[in-house]
Amino acid sequence: MPRVAASGAKAAFVAALLWSLPAAAGDIAYVTSQEAGELAFVDLEAMAVTKTIAVTGKPAGIAVSSDGRRAYVSRPEDKAISIVDTASGETIGEIATGGGPLGIAVHPSGAPVYVADWFSHSLLVLDPGTRKVVGSFETGESPSGVAVSADGKVIVTADRDSNQVSFIDTETGAAIARVAVGERPFGVTISPDGKRVYAANVGSDDVSIIDMATHAVRSTVPVGSHPYAVAESRGKVFVTDQYGSTVTVFDAVTGTRLEQLETGEYPEGIDVGSDGRFVYVANWFDNTLSKIDAGTLEVVGSVEVGDGPRAFGEFIGKAP
Numbered sequence: 299m300p301r302v303a304a305s306g307a308k309a310a311f312v313a314a315l316l317w318s319l320p321a322a323a324g325d326i327a328y329v330t331s332q333e334a335g336e337l338a339f340v341d342l343e344a345m346a347v348t349k350t351i352a353v354t355g356k357p358a359g360i361a362v363s364s365d366g367r368r369a370y371v372s373r374p375e376d377k378a379i380s381i382v383d384t385a386s387g388e389t390i391g392e393i394a395t396g397g398g399p400l401g402i403a404v405h406p407s408g409a410p411v412y413v414a415d416w417f418s419h420s421l422l423v424l425d426p427g428t429r430k431v432v433g434s435f436e437t438g439e440s441p442s443g444v445a446v447s448a449d450g451k452v453i454v455t456a457d458r459d460s461n462q463v464s465f466i467d468t469e470t471g472a473a474i475a476r477v478a479v480g481e482r483p484f485g486v487t488i489s490p491d492g493k494r495v496y497a498a499n500v501g502s503d504d505v506s507i508i509d510m511a512t513h514a515v516r517s518t519v520p521v522g523s524h525p526y527a528v529a530e531s532r533g534k535v536f537v538t539d540q541y542g543s544t545v546t547v548f549d550a551v552t553g554t555r556l557e558q559l560e561t562g563e564y565p566e567g568i569d570v571g572s573d574g575r576f577v578y579v580a581n582w583f584d585n586t587l588s589k590i591d592a593g594t595l596e597v598v599g600s601v602e603v604g605d606g607p608r609a610f611g612e613f614i615g616k617a618p
Contacts, residue, residue, distance in 0.1 A: 324617040330357040331604030359402040362615030401444040414441035435471040443486035456486035475513035479506035485527030498525040521546040538565035567609030580609035
């Protein structure tokens with residue numbers, strides 16, 4: 299019996315030690331601050347801002363390439379996308395889009411870049427090499443969030459004013475499905491295993507869970523007030539509740555609420571570190587980036603960033 303107790307204590311100690319370790323080495327958060335007009339580079343191991351660069355046009359959306367070498371920033375007021383070299387920390391070009399670019403995602407291969415155009419009700423296809431818009435796909439009204447599947451074959455958009463989510467074939471641009479969800483979907487995320495799509499419905503205070511293969515709505519989970527964006531880590535789904543100043547956490551399989559965390563005032567963008575141990579939240583009114591332990595569901599860190607952080611999209615990448 300003493301041996302069993304010692305073994306159990308050792309296992310508990312090891313588990314606690316693992317969860318107390320810092321973020322995965324090399325993870326960098328690229329946080330758009332809309333009011334400050336800047337992009338902050340945040341070392342997530344140190345939870346410290348290492349660099350900021352000026353970005354005009356009320357920067358909002360952000361997407362980092364899979365190799366971590368490029369960050370793309372949507373600038374709605376400038377009607378353009380900035381291309382940022384993450385190694386040098388400099389803006390190396392821009393792509394004029396017209397309209398109202400908002401949500402943004404990068405194909406897993408690094409190109410093209412997809413941008414939701416709020417005003418033209420379409421998804422723009424951008425070539426970062428030529429720095430031109432090379433096509434567009436039809437969405438519903440006022441597309442906001444964008445996500446692309448791991449194999450690069452399907453793009454998903456949250457069509458806010460159509461109360462739907464669009465599934466689009468990346469090769470043809472054809473609509474695979476248009477799925478009715480809750481009211482005013484804004485953020486949209488594909489689960490790490492590629493089996494589910496989460497749509498944060500700002501108007502109905504819930505999250506629609508859609509089957510990626512069948513396009514059927516599996517369930518609708520109530521969350522806090524005015525959900526903005528969603529991230530999944532380690533079997534848990536994390537939702538930023540703008541008006542609630544909370545992050546609602548529920549079980550990815552059962553939809554059972556696990557916790558509702560106070561992270562900061564008016565949380566918006568949310569993303570997961572590369573090893574899944576920590577979830578990061580941009581708090582618009584507090585001007586902070588919060589760090590949540592995905593295992594213990596505790597807020598374990600915070601760093602101050604520029605005025606009005608949105609970080610709408612997948613804003614975490616490996617250091618180049």
